[in-house]
Amino acid sequence: MADTPYLPLKPLMMKDRVSMIFLQYGQIDVKDNAFVLIQENEVRTHIPVGSIACIMLEPGTRVSHAAVKLAAEVGTLLVWVGEAGVRVYSSGQPGGARSDRLLYQAKLALDDELRLKVVRKMYEIRFGEAAPAKRSVEQLRGIEGARVRKTYELLAKKYGVEWKRRNYDTDNWDLSDVPNRCMSAATACLYGITEAAVLAAGYAPAIGFIHWGKPLSFVYDIADVFKFDTVVPIAFKIAAKNPHNPDREVRLACRDAFRAQNTLAKIIPMIEEILAAGEIQPPEMPPESVPPAIPPAESIGEAGHRSK
Amino acid sequence: MSMVVVVTENVPPRLRGRLAIWLLQVRAGVYVGEVSRRVREMIWQQCTELCDEGNIVMAWATNTESGFDFQTVGKNRRLPVDMDGLRLVSFFPEAGENAL
Numbered sequence: 101m102a103d104t105p106y107l108p109l110k111p112l113m114m115k116d117r118v119s120m121i122f123l124q125y126g127q128i129d130v131k132d133n134a135f136v137l138i139q140e141n142e143v144r145t146h147i148p149v150g151s152i153a154c155i156m157l158e159p160g161t162r163v164s165h166a167a168v169k170l171a172a173e174v175g176t177l178l179v180w181v182g183e184a185g186v187r188v189y190s191s192g193q194p195g196g197a198r199s200d201r202l203l204y205q206a207k208l209a210l211d212d213e214l215r216l217k218v219v220r221k222m223y224e225i226r227f228g229e230a231a232p233a234k235r236s237v238e239q240l241r242g243i244e245g246a247r248v249r250k251t252y253e254l255l256a257k258k259y260g261v262e263w264k265r266r267n268y269d270t271d272n273w274d275l276s277d278v279p280n281r282c283m284s285a286a287t288a289c290l291y292g293i294t295e296a297a298v299l300a301a302g303y304a305p306a307i308g309f310i311h312w313g314k315p316l317s318f319v320y321d322i323a324d325v326f327k328f329d330t331v332v333p334i335a336f337k338i339a340a341k342n343p344h345n346p347d348r349e350v351r352l353a354c355r356d357a358f359r360a361q362n363t364l365a366k367i368i369p370m371i372e373e374i375l376a377a378g379e380i381q382p383p384e385m386p387p388e389s390v391p392p393a394i395p396p397a398e399s400i401g402e403a404g405h406r407s408k
Numbered sequence: 409m410s411m412v413v414v415v416t417e418n419v420p421p422r423l424r425g426r427l428a429i430w431l432l433q434v435r436a437g438v439y440v441g442e443v444s445r446r447v448r449e450m451i452w453q454q455c456t457e458l459c460d461e462g463n464i465v466m467a468w469a470t471n472t473e474s475g476f477d478f479q480t481v482g483k484n485r486r487l488p489v490d491m492d493g494l495r496l497v498s499f500f501p502e503a504g505e506n507a508l
């Protein structure tokens with residue numbers, strides 16, 4: 101048998117991908133180089149792993165080492181989620197694959213003046229108007245909170261949904277009301293693709309500007325910019341129908357919205373735009389430092405992907 | 409107009425010839441073309457009516473998230489599955505077989 105040449109896998113750009121896929125009940129493995137879900141009775145489904153932004157693994161899945169390796173090589177984020185997408189645990193790609201981006205993000209977050217600029221930019225993009233002058237981050241967050249509650253109420257009214265407040269109990273998922281369940285399922289979809297984008301761009305999910313102290317603080321910051329144009333109206337619209345299977349309906353609708361609004365293509369440019377509001381440049385390589393001994397491979401993917 | 413691919417298995421020669429009227433046969437049983445929606449639906453009707461014991465899959469470019477959609481007719485071990493709006497294909501082992 102002739103030696104077959106080694107062909108490295110190249111990650112695709114986020115904008116060229118499908119948003120997400122939820123997998124449950126089955127073994128996820130690699131067979132003949134392909135990423136497969138093996139269900140009961142040997143039923144096999146090929147998952148086009150490289151063309152998906154993130155794979156949400158629901159309860160009942162087992163992933164093999166080879167599958168995780170393949171997902172990593174093609175830059176696809178694996179997210180371990182609980183029932184109906186309520187986040188339990190996540191991994192797949194460590195954050196901050198690019199030290200220049202990470203240091204840039206950290207510098208913006210550490211300096212109060214720069215952080216305020218970034219937060220003001222987020223506010224401006226979300227509400228379509230400049231943030232009131234001379235407000236601290238704390239005050240802006242208060243204004244934002246009030247506006248968000250108001251937006252929830254307005255949208256609930258528009259779709260005819262009874263809305264008390266955003267509330268859920270992750271230990272007692274079934275006790276949440278239908279609108280809150282829909283909202284959790286919808287935001288889970290958005291957080292998944294946002295985390296994939298943050299990582300792909302080479303930033304750290306934990307270093308937030310408005311949110312702080314959570315593993316996904318920055319993901320929440322960025323997702324909030326998109327939330328009320330994409331997934332929140334979907335959640336209310338589905339909740340109003342009170343369907344038999346709200347999670348599935350929500351995911352279908354989220355997929356449509358992400359496609360219609362071209363969300364995957366927008367997230368990374370939006371991250372760059374928001375961080376650029378700090379008006380500083382990512383750090384240059386210090387003259388005394390050394391580049392990697394073996395230069396990194398040319399990539400057709402995103403900066404944060406660990407391309408071979 | 410969008411690209412369409414038709415793959416046939418075990419279909420009668422009269423359908424093979426018929427498909428070659430509108431599409432290019434690039435390999436045995438594999439047809440490719442660029443057609444409008446109306447033409448595609450007309451071709452699909454021919455497929456379903458002339459299929460006999462064979463099986464056919466037709467895939468075409470469209471405005472879904474994956475950028476294409478597909479439909480099948482006839483019995484095949486690969487069956488379409490819907491994963492929350494994303495359409496994939498599952499491979500079923502033959503009944504009684506402990507396939508690998």
